[in-house]
Amino acid sequence: MEPHHAPLPDLADDDSVIRIGDLRTLRHDFTRFMMRHRFGMEEVVTKLTILRDEFALLHQTNPIEHVASRLKSPDSLAEKMQRKGTQPTFASMRETITDIAGVRVTCSFVSDVHRVFELLTGQSDLKVIDVRDYIATPKQNGYRSLHTLIEVPVYLSDGTVPVTVEVQLRTIAMDFWASLEHKIHYKYRGLVPDDLQARLREAADAAHALDTRMEALHDEVKHLGEDGVESLTEEIRGELVTGDELVPTQALIEQLRRLAGD
Numbered sequence: 461m462e463p464h465h466a467p468l469p470d471l472a473d474d475d476s477v478i479r480i481g482d483l484r485t486l487r488h489d490f491t492r493f494m495m496r497h498r499f500g501m502e503e504v505v506t507k508l509t510i511l512r513d514e515f516a517l518l519h520q521t522n523p524i525e526h527v528a529s530r531l532k533s534p535d536s537l538a539e540k541m542q543r544k545g546t547q548p549t550f551a552s553m554r555e556t557i558t559d560i561a562g563v564r565v566t567c568s569f570v571s572d573v574h575r576v577f578e579l580l581t582g583q584s585d586l587k588v589i590d591v592r593d594y595i596a597t598p599k600q601n602g603y604r605s606l607h608t609l610i611e612v613p614v615y616l617s618d619g620t621v622p623v624t625v626e627v628q629l630r631t632i633a634m635d636f637w638a639s640l641e642h643k644i645h646y647k648y649r650g651l652v653p654d655d656l657q658a659r660l661r662e663a664a665d666a667a668h669a670l671d672t673r674m675e676a677l678h679d680e681v682k683h684l685g686e687d688g689v690e691s692l693t694e695e696i697r698g699e700l701v702t703g704d705e706l707v708p709t710q711a712l713i714e715q716l717r718r719l720a721g722d
């Protein structure tokens with residue numbers, strides 16, 4: 461079968477001079493550029509890990525379920541540069557490709573998403589460059605998440621450099637939906653059939669409804685320690701209380717999660 465694209469020039473026949481020194485310099489500069497982003501990303505991950513560990517030690521519940529990070533691959537970087545018409549300079553790359561360093565935080569509840577956002581962006585050594593609230597205003601396809609671009613100082617041997625890191629905060633339900641949508645989008649190379657798009661939007665609404673329901677149940681039981689089991693509605697009490705035994709808060713929330721999933 462014939463290839464659909466023009467064949468690449470045969471490099472073995474290209475007799476233009478390659479300057480080894482230029483190649484080395486480029487490789488060295490690119491490595492330094494990416495290394496700075498990795499350090500910035502690790503700074504943000506450390507900040508989130510500290511918050512998560514502190515919550516685990518001092519509080520009964522933890523707003524942070526999971527933290528993941530990734531550095532954009534050279535292929536994906538090149539593709540985005542081409543798409544955005546980025547000039548082939550490091551300054552232009554830094555300016556226009558703001559998600560070279562990416563951190564994703566997954567939380568149980570929408571209120572936790574906002575709480576973690578406040579705790580992180582309130583830190584005095586960080587500068588918030590941009591906030592995109594796709595929870596308040598979901599994308600057309602149903603995508604929900606809270607995005608922020610933050611600038612974090614990275615202390616190197618020859619001085620301090622500001623590094624931009626994109627942080628995406630979302631609930632488990634939003635994350636589940638986004639990873640499925642991403643796979644489907646990739647599989648169809650962006651040309652997702654209309655009916656599948658409609659079903660994806662329905663699934664996004666269902667995920668949102670689940671988040672709302674979970675949050676309401678969570679709110680109802682979180683004051684249990686103060687008000688006692690009497691404050692629970694009959695429905696929840698029937699499911700959670702065996703005789704006079706009071707189920708510990710964490711186990712209670714686990715049971716509520718299962719209940720909400722019915």
Ligand code: 0O2
Binds near residue numbers: 637638
């Ligand atoms: P990857 O592989 O996750 O890095 P930008 O080009 O970044 O300046 P954009 O795309 O409008 O402008 O920024 P936005 O909306 O803040 O989205 C950036 C990232 O959010 C994406 O990065 C995705 O990770 C995620 N995202 C945004 N919209 C969607 C969506 O509809 N579905 C899913 N699954 N993820 C989304 P990349 O570079 O596209 O991909």
